[in-house]
Each structure stands twice: as C-alpha cells, then as structure tokens.
Amino acid sequence: MKCAICRNGNTEKGFTTVVLERDKTILIFKRVPANICNNCGEEYISSDVNRKLLNFARDEKNRGITLELLEFAA
Numbered sequence: 001m002k003c004a005i006c007r008n009g010n011t012e013k014g015f016t017t018v019v020l021e022r023d024k025t026i027l028i029f030k031r032v033p034a035n036i037c038n039n040c041g042e043e044y045i046s047s048d049v050n051r052k053l054l055n056f057a058r059d060e061k062n063r064g065i066t067l068e069l070l071e072f073a074a
C-alpha cells in the first residue's frame, strides 16, 4: 500500500505499540499488528484491530484499571 502521508513510501507489515488514554485509564498495547511506512514511519492500523483495541479499553476502564501494559493478541 502506498503511504497516504508522504506519498513516497510503501507500507510494510510490522508491529507497533499503541497507547490509549480514556479519562483516568491508560492502556499500553504492545505488538499491535500494523502497516508501517518504510519512508516516514506512519503507522496504519486496520479498523478491525482498532475496534478490538477500543473494546478492550472500554472493558478495562469499566474494571477501574488505571494503568496496564498488554500484549495484543490478534
């Protein structure tokens, strides 16, 4: 996929770390699958993965978690 930000690079499959903040809850997801631009480093996360992250964040927030480090399991 051609990068939409720099329009020069191509994206490659890789992993990234995502930090989500919701009110007092901070979740850090490691090893989130993403497509990463080999030129500017922009990260593209699929809507599917993004939805999983947001669902997880909502559950953790409801549990009253304030800070958590998680390995993302696809």
Ligand SMILES: [Zn+2]
Pocket: 003, 004, 005, 006, 007, 008, 009, 037, 038, 039, 040, 041, 042
């Ligand atoms: Zn780029």
